[in-house]
Amino acid sequence: MAVSAMMKLTLGPIAYHWPAGMRRDFYARIADEAPIDEVYLGEVICSKRAPFHDSDLPATIERLERAGKRVIVSTLAEVMLRRERKATEAIAAMETPEIEVNNAAGLWSRGQRPHRIGPFMNAYNEATIAWMAGQGATHVCLPPELPGPAIAVAAQSARTLDLGVEVQVFGRASLAVSARCYHARAHGRTRDNCLFVCEDDPDGMPLSTRDGAALLRVNGIQTQSESYVALSSELPELGAMGVTHARLMPQDVDMVKVAEIFDALRCEQATPQQAEAKLAATCKGAGFSNGFFHGVAGYRRIAHRAAGEH
Amino acid sequence: MTESDFSQAGELVCPAGTPAALRTAVDAGADSVYCGFRNATNARNFPGLNFSPDELASSVSYAHRRGAKVLLALNTYPPAGQTELWRQAAAQGVAAGVDAFIVADMGVAQHIAETHPQARLHLSVQAAASSPEAIRYYCDHFGVKRVVLPRILTIPEIRQIRTEIPCEIETFIFGNHGLMVEGRCSLTNWLTGQSTNMDGVCSPAAQVSYERDADGSMRSCLGGFTIDSFASDETAGYPTICKGRYVAPHRAEGYYAFEEPVSLNLARLLPELMDAGVHAFKIEGRQRSKSYVRQVVSSFRRAVDAIRAGEDPALADLVALTEGQKQTQGAFETKKWR
Amino acid sequence: MTAAAIPPSAPRAMPALLTAPLRAALQPVLARVVRRIGARHPEIFDRIAPHERTDFVIVARELPFALHLRPDPAAPLLRAIPRHPLPPHGARIEGPFLLLLRLVDGEQDGDAAFFSRELVISGDTEAVVSLRNALDDVEGSIAQETADLFGPPGRAILSALRRRGNPQ
Numbered sequence: 001m002a003v004s005a006m007m008k009l010t011l012g013p014i015a016y017h018w019p020a021g022m023r024r025d026f027y028a029r030i031a032d033e034a035p036i037d038e039v040y041l042g043e044v045i046c047s048k049r050a051p052f053h054d055s056d057l058p059a060t061i062e063r064l065e066r067a068g069k070r071v072i073v074s075t076l077a078e079v080m081l082r083r084e085r086k087a088t089e090a091i092a093a094m095e096t097p098e099i100e101v102n103n104a105a106g107l108w109s110r111g112q113r114p115h116r117i118g119p120f121m122n123a124y125n126e127a128t129i130a131w132m133a134g135q136g137a138t139h140v141c142l143p144p145e146l147p148g149p150a151i152a153v154a155a156q157s158a159r160t161l162d163l164g165v166e167v168q169v170f171g172r173a174s175l176a177v178s179a180r181c182y183h184a185r186a187h188g189r190t191r192d193n194c195l196f197v198c199e200d201d202p203d204g205m206p207l208s209t210r211d212g213a214a215l216l217r218v219n220g221i222q223t224q225s226e227s228y229v230a231l232s233s234e235l236p237e238l239g240a241m242g243v244t245h246a247r248l249m250p251q252d253v254d255m256v257k258v259a260e261i262f263d264a265l266r267c268e269q270a271t272p273q274q275a276e277a278k279l280a281a282t283c284k285g286a287g288f289s290n291g292f293f294h295g296v297a298g299y300r301r302i303a304h305r306a307a308g309e310h
Numbered sequence: 311m312t313e314s315d316f317s318q319a320g321e322l323v324c325p326a327g328t329p330a331a332l333r334t335a336v337d338a339g340a341d342s343v344y345c346g347f348r349n350a351t352n353a354r355n356f357p358g359l360n361f362s363p364d365e366l367a368s369s370v371s372y373a374h375r376r377g378a379k380v381l382l383a384l385n386t387y388p389p390a391g392q393t394e395l396w397r398q399a400a401a402q403g404v405a406a407g408v409d410a411f412i413v414a415d416m417g418v419a420q421h422i423a424e425t426h427p428q429a430r431l432h433l434s435v436q437a438a439a440s441s442p443e444a445i446r447y448y449c450d451h452f453g454v455k456r457v458v459l460p461r462i463l464t465i466p467e468i469r470q471i472r473t474e475i476p477c478e479i480e481t482f483i484f485g486n487h488g489l490m491v492e493g494r495c496s497l498t499n500w501l502t503g504q505s506t507n508m509d510g511v512c513s514p515a516a517q518v519s520y521e522r523d524a525d526g527s528m529r530s531c532l533g534g535f536t537i538d539s540f541a542s543d544e545t546a547g548y549p550t551i552c553k554g555r556y557v558a559p560h561r562a563e564g565y566y567a568f569e570e571p572v573s574l575n576l577a578r579l580l581p582e583l584m585d586a587g588v589h590a591f592k593i594e595g596r597q598r599s600k601s602y603v604r605q606v607v608s609s610f611r612r613a614v615d616a617i618r619a620g621e622d623p624a625l626a627d628l629v630a631l632t633e634g635q636k637q638t639q640g641a642f643e644t645k646k647w648r
Numbered sequence: 649m650t651a652a653a654i655p656p657s658a659p660r661a662m663p664a665l666l667t668a669p670l671r672a673a674l675q676p677v678l679a680r681v682v683r684r685i686g687a688r689h690p691e692i693f694d695r696i697a698p699h700e701r702t703d704f705v706i707v708a709r710e711l712p713f714a715l716h717l718r719p720d721p722a723a724p725l726l727r728a729i730p731r732h733p734l735p736p737h738g739a740r741i742e743g744p745f746l747l748l749l750r751l752v753d754g755e756q757d758g759d760a761a762f763f764s765r766e767l768v769i770s771g772d773t774e775a776v777v778s779l780r781n782a783l784d785d786v787e788g789s790i791a792q793e794t795a796d797l798f799g800p801p802g803r804a805i806l807s808a809l810r811r812r813g814n815p816q
Contacts, residue, residue: 127417153390179462328785358781
């Protein structure tokens with residue numbers, strides 16, 4: 001489908017506390033090898049982590065831009081402490097690159113200057129999107145739990161206003177954020193005294209029910225889904241709805257391969273079935289889900305129905 | 311409604327899930343009562359609960375005759391294509407004569423500010439505005455007159471925010487203790503297909519089940535997943551995901567990964583909160599009974615009146631009404647809670 | 649719930665053989681109670697509408713029989729049924745008799761009773777929550793109205809029960 005061929009592939013901000021070296025290597029590979037158009041950088045989850053990689057930011061931006069990628073810097077999802085307010089203000093003051101705002105504090109600081117709306121901003125509907133567009137938003141990433149029919153309406157209204165529209169198509173869903181750090185809590189610590197234990201879990205800390213069902217992942221103050229959202233079969237439909245950008249969230253798997261799989265899908269060089277098989281091979285041991293898109297429990301995986309089937 | 315009507319500090323904002331509970335709250339001394347319609351426009355869209363437009367209108371009359379105000383919660387996020395239901399609810403609220411709307415969604419706030427410019431707006435905790443900048447955003451653009459602060463701030467932090475914002479502050483003082491940033495939680499939707507933000511539900515009863523195991527323990531399940539299990543002599547909590555016990559690599563025994571089943575009770579901190587500039591005290595519990603409303607509201611009414619009179623508040627023991635029959639002062643007392 | 653409709657002679661363990669005639673004697677009384685309450689509080693049926701065909705079983709632990717309630721506005725049903733075995737049902741509510749009385753009376757909070765584990769529910773949780781909310785919206789006391797149906801003896805019995813429920 002022509003519309004989906006025009007979709008841009010984006011790489012969301014790294015949600016986890018990956019060590020600085022791992023991040024540098026990761027972005028170097030993305031720059032050199034991944035068919036990704038736009039990359040979001042910056043710490044979105046925990047303000048305590050930012051000092052570990054803030055100093056690398058300019059070099060990473062330069063590296064990615066040199067490789068032809070558009071770079072966007074994202075703000076924190078939760079802004080409460082002084083250092084969080086300062087960090088948000090600093091990004092809101094940037095002239096370049098583009099910024100993505102994830103908290104109303106950032107909207108206030110940014111004023112009417114152009115910005116993108118992040119997935120934590122709760123842009124659920126056309127009225128909110130229109131309001132945001134009137135305040136300088138150029139692009140909106142929809143909340144991960146928005147079901148297909150609502151995505152269609154939201155995307156149409158955003159397109160009318162000339163906004164870019166983005167939907168997460170790969171990676172663990174962000175299900176909640178808190179003021180409390182659940183990584184620290186699991187280790188009997190508090191957030192102020194966490195010793196950065198979240199670094200031990202580059203793909204999140206698994207939580208299972210007491211009768212053994214894998215359910216959630218803890219990532220510091222964030223709670224994520226256990227399974228990876230994968231809207232591979234749905235990609236053509238998303239394109240037809242008017243979604244302009246498909247977001248891949250960095251997981252601790254070969255993200256270049258993941259990008260290649262989605263690139264093949266958008267270029268119609270792979271069928272959804274082939275893409276699903278390749279994703280399963282690339283993300284060994286991971287479960288996949290697409291329930292939110294289909295308006296059912298998020299963890300569920302609704303099988304792809306090929307054309308002609310009923 | 312003029313500004314001075316809302317001017318007295320220490321306003322008790324009390325929950326009502328039914329007209330009978332609203333009358334109970336007013337009779338027990340509520341300054342304001344908050345409630346919602348029987349649909350997805352509010353965050354307590356529970357079976358058998360809430361108000362029809364007619365019930366709201368007669369309840370507002372009842373409250374107004376006794377000098378109490380009614381605040382209408384329109385604090386969910388309309389999914390695209392369904393905003394009309396929220397607009398209709400706003401019009402019905404205006405027609406019923408409510409004193410303020412409690413909103414979270416920017417589109418809903420903007421609609422009310424534009425279509426019903428005389429209406430007073432309060433910013434719901436579901437908007438998760440936890441910094442002066444975020445709060446100012448809603449004040450500047452939508453004329454918000456009061457913010458309901460997330461339950462994650464310490465008293466010194468509240469005191470600081472008060473100096474930096476142009477609106478009143480409302481804080482929760484009693485009730486179910488939300489752990490996740492409100493308005494940013496899709497845990498229920500992940501397991502049930504029902505969204506807290508869009509449908510106004512949290513652990514919908516239709517998907518909750520209680521299984522009794524052979525040893526007399528009770529298992530609470532949501533959407534078929536085990537959330538917790540209580541031994542026969544253990545007190546129980548709500549079957550919400552954030553109050554469950556789970557297994558992690560370092561916690562093979564199963565632990566409360568997010569929070570124990572406890573309720574917030576800030577009775578002892580009331581004088582300090584008033585001194586910090588908190589204007590209104592919110593009691594959680596629209597899903598609770600008249601009996602709960604009567605006990606909690608009358609108890610806090612006496613406490614606030616005592617503080618205003620310069621006396622030590624007599625603090626009734628409300629622990630039996632709390633989840634897991636345990637209470638906490640949560641983040642308000644110390645940031646170690648985080 | 650409807651436990652208040654039970655006459656005071658009941659809260660004693662009773663030989664199983666005796667319960668059949670007792671239940672038979674109770675049926676017309678219970679039928680009258682549920683019709684009267686339904687007629688005086690039609691708003692109950694609004695709140696419970698999605699569950700009007702649900703069969704609720706209410707078990708007061710000390711009673712030799714259970715109650716079966718179906719809140720169908722066209723044909724409201726309340727009857728005494730044997731405890732063993734209970735017939736198929738959609739939802740079950742179980743607790744000490746005096747606790748159930750206090751719940752119906754609006755004197756006790758259902759969530760609190762549940763947290764304490766005194767109140768046990770099983771089956772269709774949504775139906776139970778709807779019933780609880782529907783009854784909680786009734787102004788005044790269903791227990792009192794029920795007692796009033798039976799004149800001074802009914803009121804005397806209810807007062808005695810309430811004293812047992814509130815020993816202070």
